[in-house]
Amino acid sequence: MSDNDQHVQHTWQLTRDGAEDVTIELWADGETVRVDGGEEEATEGGRSMVERLLAKYTAAGYRIERDYPVNDPAPHDEPVEDDEAEPDGGPDKCPECGSPVEYDPRFGDDYREGAAWLCTGCKWGQWVTV
Known part of the structure; x- marks a missing residue:
């Protein structure tokens, strides 16, 4: 060595x-x-x-x-700043198809990453604004 x-x-x-x-x-x-x-x-x-x-x-x-x-890359499973309980003001159901929505504090697409509400049916997403 x-x-x-x-x-x-x-x-x-x-x-x-x-x-x-x-x-x-x-x-x-x-x-x-x-x-x-x-x-x-x-x-x-x-x-x-x-x-x-x-x-x-x-x-x-x-x-x-x-x-x-020694020189391990930074772990990617550390909590994200917005990894908290679901904030108030989320939709009760999807405005597109009416299916239930779920909160994802680490949702990401091609352009950005962060907390979002997602439809369990059609996958419509609404980003959480801070």
């Missing part, structure tokens, strides 16, 4: 008594996996390959000593 970690997304360090430590790196491209101290050196396959390698080494008696993000 190198001292420059700008290319690394996530690192797992595995250890086993009486054996060389193993380090697995998932690179920032999301596909390249580098193994130091194990049988493999570099492979493709991303997180699914990492999961297979972790299962392989834990079955061989290794344990994960440390697991940490």
Whole structure:
């Protein structure tokens, strides 16, 4: 492994008594996996390959000593500012077809994203104004 970690997304360090430590790196491209101290050196396959390698080494008696993000991309499941309870003033039913409407705090289309009321029938949408 190198001292420059700008290319690394996530690192797992595995250890086993009486054996060389193993380090697995998932690179920032999301596909390249580098193994130091194990049988493999570099492979493709991303997180699914990492999961297979972790299962392989834990079955061989290794344990994960440390697991940490290095340059992980920002998670996309964080709450959005407008991810609150449904605001007052929403329509009772769809003005187009009369079906019930539901509130979606994270609705998005080709042009914008945010809270909206959506028809459960025809998918008519009305954006929430702040």
